[in-house]
Amino acid sequence: MNSNSVIPLEMLFYLAGFIAIVASLKVVLGKHAVHSLLYLIVSLLAVAVCFYFMGAPFAAGLEVIVYAGAILVLFVFAIMMFGLGQDEEKHAPNTPGLTIWFGPCALALALLFELIYIINNVEQHNVTAINHISPKQVGSLLYGPYLLAVEIASFLLLAGLVAGYHFAKPDGQEHCNKIAETGDKQ
Amino acid sequence: MIGNMDANWNASMSILAWLPFNPLISFFILILLGKRLSWLMASVLSVGAVSLSAVSAVWLVQQLAINDQQVITVQLWQWFSLGNSQVNFTLYLDGLSAVMISVVTGVGALIHLYAAGYMKTDENFCRFMAYMNLFIVAMLLLVLGDNLVLLYLGWEGVGLCSFLLIGFWYQDKNNALAARKAFIVTRIGDTAMAIGLFMLFNSLGEFNINHLTELAAAKWQVGDQQVYWIALLLLGGAVGKSAQLPLQTWLPDAMAGPTPVSALIHAATMVTAGVYLIARMHGLFLLAPEVMTYVAWVGALTLLLAGFAAMAQTDIKRVLAYSTMSQIGYMMLALGAGAWSEGIFHLMTHAFFKALLFLTAGSVILALHHQQNIFKMGGLAKKLPIETSLFAIGLLCLIALPGTSGFYSKEAIIASLWTSATAGPVFWWCAILGALLTSIYSCRLFFLTFLGNARSSSKTEVETEFSAIMRWPLYLLAVLALLGGFFSTMLHQQLATIFASASIETNFAGEFEPHWLHIVAIATPFIGIVFSWFYFADYRQTSRINNDAAFAEKNNRLTSFCLHGLGFDWLYQKLFINPYCFIAKLNRRDVFDQIIMTSRWYVDLWRAALIANQNGNLRWYAASLGIAVIFLLGVALI
Amino acid sequence: MISLPLEHIFILASILFMIGFVGVIARKNTLFILMSLEVMLNAVGIAFIGAGSVWQQADGQVMFILILTLAAAEVALGLALLIRLQRRFQSLDIDKLNRLRG
Numbered sequence: 001m002n003s004n005s006v007i008p009l010e011m012l013f014y015l016a017g018f019i020a021i022v023a024s025l026k027v028v029l030g031k032h033a034v035h036s037l038l039y040l041i042v043s044l045l046a047v048a049v050c051f052y053f054m055g056a057p058f059a060a061g062l063e064v065i066v067y068a069g070a071i072l073v074l075f076v077f078a079i080m081m082f083g084l085g086q087d088e089e090k091h092a093p094n095t096p097g098l099t100i101w102f103g104p105c106a107l108a109l110a111l112l113f114e115l116i117y118i119i120n121n122v123e124q125h126n127v128t129a130i131n132h133i134s135p136k137q138v139g140s141l142l143y144g145p146y147l148l149a150v151e152i153a154s155f156l157l158l159a160g161l162v163a164g165y166h167f168a169k170p171d172g173q174e175h176c177n178k179i180a181e182t183g184d185k186q
Numbered sequence: 187m188i189g190n191m192d193a194n195w196n197a198s199m200s201i202l203a204w205l206p207f208n209p210l211i212s213f214f215i216l217i218l219l220g221k222r223l224s225w226l227m228a229s230v231l232s233v234g235a236v237s238l239s240a241v242s243a244v245w246l247v248q249q250l251a252i253n254d255q256q257v258i259t260v261q262l263w264q265w266f267s268l269g270n271s272q273v274n275f276t277l278y279l280d281g282l283s284a285v286m287i288s289v290v291t292g293v294g295a296l297i298h299l300y301a302a303g304y305m306k307t308d309e310n311f312c313r314f315m316a317y318m319n320l321f322i323v324a325m326l327l328l329v330l331g332d333n334l335v336l337l338y339l340g341w342e343g344v345g346l347c348s349f350l351l352i353g354f355w356y357q358d359k360n361n362a363l364a365a366r367k368a369f370i371v372t373r374i375g376d377t378a379m380a381i382g383l384f385m386l387f388n389s390l391g392e393f394n395i396n397h398l399t400e401l402a403a404a405k406w407q408v409g410d411q412q413v414y415w416i417a418l419l420l421l422g423g424a425v426g427k428s429a430q431l432p433l434q435t436w437l438p439d440a441m442a443g444p445t446p447v448s449a450l451i452h453a454a455t456m457v458t459a460g461v462y463l464i465a466r467m468h469g470l471f472l473l474a475p476e477v478m479t480y481v482a483w484v485g486a487l488t489l490l491l492a493g494f495a496a497m498a499q500t501d502i503k504r505v506l507a508y509s510t511m512s513q514i515g516y517m518m519l520a521l522g523a524g525a526w527s528e529g530i531f532h533l534m535t536h537a538f539f540k541a542l543l544f545l546t547a548g549s550v551i552l553a554l555h556h557q558q559n560i561f562k563m564g565g566l567a568k569k570l571p572i573e574t575s576l577f578a579i580g581l582l583c584l585i586a587l588p589g590t591s592g593f594y595s596k597e598a599i600i601a602s603l604w605t606s607a608t609a610g611p612v613f614w615w616c617a618i619l620g621a622l623l624t625s626i627y628s629c630r631l632f633f634l635t636f637l638g639n640a641r642s643s644s645k646t647e648v649e650t651e652f653s654a655i656m657r658w659p660l661y662l663l664a665v666l667a668l669l670g671g672f673f674s675t676m677l678h679q680q681l682a683t684i685f686a687s688a689s690i691e692t693n694f695a696g697e698f699e700p701h702w703l704h705i706v707a708i709a710t711p712f713i714g715i716v717f718s719w720f721y722f723a724d725y726r727q728t729s730r731i732n733n734d735a736a737f738a739e740k741n742n743r744l745t746s747f748c749l750h751g752l753g754f755d756w757l758y759q760k761l762f763i764n765p766y767c768f769i770a771k772l773n774r775r776d777v778f779d780q781i782i783m784t785s786r787w788y789v790d791l792w793r794a795a796l797i798a799n800q801n802g803n804l805r806w807y808a809a810s811l812g813i814a815v816i817f818l819l820g821v822a823l824i
Numbered sequence: 825m826i827s828l829p830l831e832h833i834f835i836l837a838s839i840l841f842m843i844g845f846v847g848v849i850a851r852k853n854t855l856f857i858l859m860s861l862e863v864m865l866n867a868v869g870i871a872f873i874g875a876g877s878v879w880q881q882a883d884g885q886v887m888f889i890l891i892l893t894l895a896a897a898e899v900a901l902g903l904a905l906l907i908r909l910q911r912r913f914q915s916l917d918i919d920k921l922n923r924l925r926g
Contacts (some may be wrong), residue, residue, distance in 0.1 A: 009826045017836045024840055024863050028847035033855050040859055047840075047866055053826055055834065055877045059869075059885045066892055067866070072898050075859070078903040082853055084910055102848040107812050108842040114819045115838045121829050137882040138889075146886050153893040160897030169906035171911075800926030804918055805857075809849045 013053040020046035037076055044068040092111040167175035198249045201242045202277055205287065206326035208235045208242075209319035216316035223312055229302035232315035236298045236322055240291035247284045256280060259332065271392050272445070278332030278395075281681050285530055286329035286462055289537045291452045292323050296583030296659035298578035300545050301446035303656035304552065314354060318450065321347035325455050329462060333393040334383055337463070340426065341379070344456045345372050352443040361400075364442040371436040375426015379463075382419030385471075399469030406473050417470055417477035421484070424460030428514050430488045435754050437511055438495075441503040445548030448503060453510050458533050462519045465526055472524075482522025486616040489515030491752055496534050497630065498748035502547050504633050507752040509584065510540055512620060515600055519617060523609035524620060525602035527681040532595035534677070535670045538584035539592055542663040546577045549652055549660070550635065560631065565640030574636045577661050581632055583667045585625045585711045591670025596621070600707045604700075614703070618710050625714025626721075633718070633725035644687040833874035840867035854909060854918045858902045867896045 023043035030036035044067050051060035079085045142150055212235035222535045223231070233490045250258065258279040265273045280288075298318060305314050313478050324347055328340025353365030387393060389412055390401045424430075427454075429437035440452055451457070463479065464471060471478050492512035499505045520529030550566065551558055555683060583592035600621075603614040716758055719726075747753055799810070840863060849858025869888045876884015906916065913920045 001626070003891065010828060013826070013828060014832075020836070020857045021839055021843065024843045027825075027859055027863060028843055028851070028856070030856070036859055039871075040862060041910065043863065044866060047870060050833075050836070050870060052875055054873055055827065056825075056873045056885055056888075059888050062892060071862075073897050074899060075903065078907070079855065082907050084906060084916065086897050089902060101846075102851055104809065104846045104906075107809060107816070107849070108846045109196050110814060111819075111845070112838055112842045114816060115822065116835060117823065118832045119838070124829065124831075131880060133877070133880070133882050133885060138885045140888050141882045142889070147914065149886075149890060153890055156893060156897050164900040164904040167842050167901070556916075797926055802922030802925030805849050806923060812845060812849070 009053070013050060016046045016049035016053070019043075020050065028079070033079055034076065037072060041068050041072050044072065055132050057132055058138050194249060195253070195258075198246055198258050202246055202258055202279055202330075203260045203262060205239050205242050205246070205291075206277070206323050206330060208238045209322045209326075211235065212574070213316050216312045216319065216749075220312050220473070225302075225311060227518075228312045228315055232319050233295065233298045233302055236291060236295045239287075239322070240295040241290045243284075243287045246279060246493040247288055248283050250279065250281070250284055261690045265335070269391055271387070271394070273333055273335045273393050275336060276332045277330040279330065282462075282465060282530065283329050284421045285534060285681070286676060287326060289458075289534050290325050290329065290455050293537050293541050293663070294325075294450060296662055297446055297450045297541060297545065298455070299655050300548070300659045301398075303443075303653050304446055305338060305444060305678075309668055311353070314351075314444070315365065317347055317350045317354070318446070320350065322454075324796065325459070328459055332395060334395065334398070335393050335468075337395075338380070338383065341376065341423075341459065343640060344459060345369060345376065345452070348372075348440070348456055350538075350637060351447040352440050354443055354447065358442075361442040364436075364439040366437040368440045371433050372426045373462075375423045375433050378419045378426070379423025379712050382416050382423065384625045385416050386420065390417075395466060398589065399467075402470055402473060408475065410473065413470060413473045414477060417467075417474040418480070420467060420470070421477060421481055422443070424462070424463050424518075425484060427463075428457045428518070429461030429511050430460070430484050430515065430518060430656055431491065432754075434488060434492075434511055435751065435758060437505045438504050438751060441501065441507050442746060445503070445551060446545060448468070448507070449544035449548070453506065453544050454537035458517070461514065461521065461529060461533055464518075464521045465530055468521075468526055471521075477610050478524065480522070482519050482609045482613055485515040485518030485522055486519075486613050486620075487515075488512070489519065490616060490623070493627065494618050495748050495751050496627040497623065498745045500561055500573060500749070502551070502560050502563070502635060503544075503558060505560070505627065506540070506543055506547060509543075509627070512624065513540070513584075516556050516596065516617070516620070519609070519613060520599040520602065523599075523603050523606035523613065525599060525606070528595065528598040528602055530681060531673075531677050532583070532599055534673070535583065535591040535667070538663055538670055539580045539590075539667040542576060542660060542667055543580035543584070545656075545660055545663070547664070548707050549656060550577075551575050552652075560634040563635045563640075564638045565636075568634045569640070572657070576635065578632065578665050579667060580665045585628050585714070586621065586653040587711055588708060589671075591667055591673075594671040597704075597707055601704065604703060607642075618706060621707070621710045622714045625711045626718050629715055629718030630722050630725065633722050637726050649770055830874060830878055834871060837867045837874070838873040840864075840870065852917055852919060854906055854916045857918060858899070861902075862895065862899070865891060892925070 020043050023039045023046060026039040027036045029042065030039065044063060048060040048063040048068075051057075051063060209232075212231045215231060216223070246258065250256070261274050261276040263275050265275050268271065298307050298315070301315070301318060305311050308314065321344060324340050324343025326340070328337055328344060331337040331340060346784060349365045351371040353362045353367055356362045356365075383393075386398065390398060390405065392398050392401055426433040437452060437457070441448055443451075471481070489512040492508040492515060496508035496512065499508065513532070517532050517536070518530045520526075520532060524525065550563070550570065553562060553566075553570055553573070557563065579590075583590040586592040586596040600614065600617045603609050603617060604611055606613075750756065799806075844860045844862075844864030844867060847863065848857050851857055851860065870885045872891070874884070874886045876882065876887070897924050909921070910916060
């Protein structure tokens, strides 16, 4: 890709960013859980494109595979299997009354303006994608200085696994009652 | 001989040191052991303590008369020092204090003895005797103190004891109210005196009375503005304690206390504290002649006011109370005219006959089973002959018939008035009019109470038997009242050295005393007796009127006005009490309290805010995190 | 090659972060709160990657991997808790969990 094309390549980055923003908005404002999840996946994919244009293809790949492909799929499975999306009619956002959004929006806008002010007053840097940072570099860092971090991350995952199993299993009494019920019906 | 005198002298110092504290020990024992003591033990203890002080007083007076040195001083301990001035607990005995302690302890001991019999059946006997003893202690400290702070301590102490004793039967609300009234009214005077003391210290830097007098004479000319104000304020204090105009309203109501209390405090001793104060501070008063004239005016007006009021009273004790007020007016008049020794002499004789009158009235009241209305008495001359004659002796001294001690003292005062520089002929006429009024109301009292037919409505027998301890003090007092005139020479000797420098220049410019002054003065009481004999003939012989109701005095406006103390209570109610109550009602919500409550409101506000902040809502907590970050970033940016 | 100003990347990250923040605070359904949290984590990831690319170092991506791990564990646990919440209160309203108030 050369800079002689009709559309500069940076525009793709901004387009991907725009898609990410719109999709996130639809996540937050959505009514149905599954629809919001799908919009979230779209947002993540757009962000992956952004990563690629920032010179981090490995991160882009990880974003798609792990984040969108594993974590959010877990989300979707959980919602569908445990029927978690069925109460959304009761707890839909109060669109008739927009007053509930004023406070949070004001807060968020204030924080946003402050951050943008800070960002603009820092010395200029440019991100050049001359050299993509290859997976090999990331790998050698992971097995080098960040070895301890990796091990601790694995502890974290173990904890999440154990806790997730423990919290999600049914209560003993409930489970027996259910089996007894289904058993009786047979 | 010299060695003996020295030993006596040292003994005198320790006797003087113990003098005020004998009754104090008895006070503590009586308060602590209280009801566990029998009547005999308690009375022996209390009467014995005061008698011991009386005997010591007599010894000390004798020592003082014998020796050349005119004062005995003993410093007990150091109290505090203020600036350059040292205030010590020092007892100072000179001629003036000697007279005072003799009167206080002597008459006090006799009254204690009487009270032991009078209050025998009261269940709070020990408390009563304890308070009486405490009073004696305070009064002795007042007269023996060598500095103004110790005097003020005694001053407040007697005020306290007066309050406790007037309200002794506190279960009756009226007694408590009377005690409170007495305390508050004298407090006004006390405050004036305290301000005067502050001003005195501020200008002279000294509290010791002797030093004070020297410094004052050195610093101020006669008629100086500062000493004028100080003397005026001290007069305010004296007026309060001695129940003179304008703070005299408490004394008639103070008769709500038991009769021995009235005799001791409100006749013989406490009300004379004001007189003592002025006499003691005579150095200061000499520097302010206008204030001395005010003193004389206060005395003159009070004696006339009290004389008029006494003529319309129905309660026997109230008549005697107004009579006391009037006689203290005479003492004030004497001091204001510069006749210091004469005033003190009258104080002494007044203590004798007024105590006699009050105690005899107590016996009469007790005999008639607590009846105090003179219109319900009468005909007691036959039933209580001894009391009648004792009362008559007291009244004769009061009227100042020739031969009695009252005659010597009152005539001495009247004689000094015409030519005095700060008093004058006007005051002489006031005094004569007062003497006339005195004889009129005394005769009225005597006729109504003792002569005529018996009008007491109670069917029970009149008590005629009194125990010896209630009779013998009366006899002694009667003797003193009659023969007290012979003390005058001894007294003049004692007081001469103190008041030697205190004579004021008499009013010369060629004005001699008219020679008829003495004749008029001696004749006045007789004129009064003759007048009353005919005017109050109804009272003397009530056989002519049998109806009780018709017998009461006509209730015209003048009589009613005099009965209520010439309207002073009404005046003070309108002037001071009603506005004060009005303001207090306005401030019912209490402005100052509201100001303090704003801090409570503020704290409550924060409490509400913090509780609202801890609502358990997860999203709220997240939002508060966001707010915090905004705030911190804002602070960092700005 | 492509040259992007770092500010733009940070601005993108901030906007996404704010959107997620609004979602966390304004939505009552716990599921949506979890989803908004994911959006916020994602935004942080963008910031890290951008910063790493500026210095041509892989540290930014390593940080991103750790964030990813964290998000995974968090989602697993969050969903498990959500399931318990559903069982206990028969609804996913997060305001039902307010017993720890003052």
